[in-house]
Amino acid sequence: PYKGNTSMMIVLPDDGKMKEVEESICRHHIKTWHEKLFRSSVDLFMPKFSIxxxxxxxxxxxxxxxxxxxxxxxxxxxxxxxxKVKVSNVVHQAVLSVDEKGTEAAA
Incomplete structure (x- = not known):
């Protein structure tokens, strides 16, 4: 569980549709999905991951x-x-790690 109003939305596409979802997802889709959410209790088993x-x-x-x-x-x-100092490039890196203890994000 997250503190406050923080939440995580997990999207599970139909088999073979992940690429399609990745290519088309946008703010509008997330807002629409969020508006259609309803509260439900489930047992969720999710592997640890880091992105x-x-x-x-x-x-x-x-x-x-x-x-x-x-x-x-x-x-x-x-x-x-x-x-004669100038910026050649700006790079941003973000890391999201989820495990049984919670979620950690760094940027």
């Missing part, structure tokens, strides 16, 4: 308008005395 995801964020940050940091106009003078 790691890595994302390169340079393109996303540039789309959001953060561009100077990646170019020659970058100004990191408040952080370093080095001149």
């Amino acid at each position: 790691t995801a890595t994302s390169k964020l340079k393109g996303i940050l540039q789309e959001m308008g953060i561009t100077d940091a990646f170019g020659d106009a970058a100004d990191f003078s408040g952080m370093t005395e080095e001149l």
Whole structure:
């Protein structure tokens, strides 16, 4: 059990449909599924697992308008005395581990 309003949604696709679910899942699907949930008691046996995801964020940050940091106009003078410092890439990694003691997430 999680504290507060925290919860975990487990999606179990029909046999052979996992790839289809992975490719089509979006915020709308999760919201729709959540709205159709109902309380029920079940015995759930789930193996321990750990998932790691890595994302390169340079393109996303540039789309959001953060561009100077990646170019020659970058100004990191408040952080370093080095001149001509710029960001080459930004990588985010997240890890989710679930076992009999609970869930642990790190990013």
